[in-house]
Amino acid sequence: MPLSRLSVCLKCGAELYVCRLCEFHDPKLRQGCREDRAEHVQEKQRANFCEFFQPRPGAHTVRDWAPAQAARNQLEALFGVGKPDTAADPKRAELDKLFGNKPKT
DSSP states (O other), rough: OOOOOTBBBBTTBBBBBSGGGGGTOOOOOSSSSSSSSSSSSOTTTSSOOOTTTOOOOTSSSSOOOHHHHHHHHHHHHHHHOOOOOOTHHHHOOOOOOOOHHOOOO
């Protein structure tokens, strides 16, 4: 389906004719585009006048964040993010007593 420069998402109102939804968009490149002849666009999430725009297949699908959240939860468990619970950790309570640290509340 062809998109005009002013096309917006009917659900959220986001602009659709943007670099980030283009097949040629590649954030790893200096200019952010694999098309050599395209002019540089500063704002990749705003509508532009690029004549090489091709909607990327699957650009409209919602990203599944479950794997990222699971990895984040594992990292938090590994590094003990959050305040220490001295009641649940008797060794921590002994260290606090030895060095005179007061438990954070």
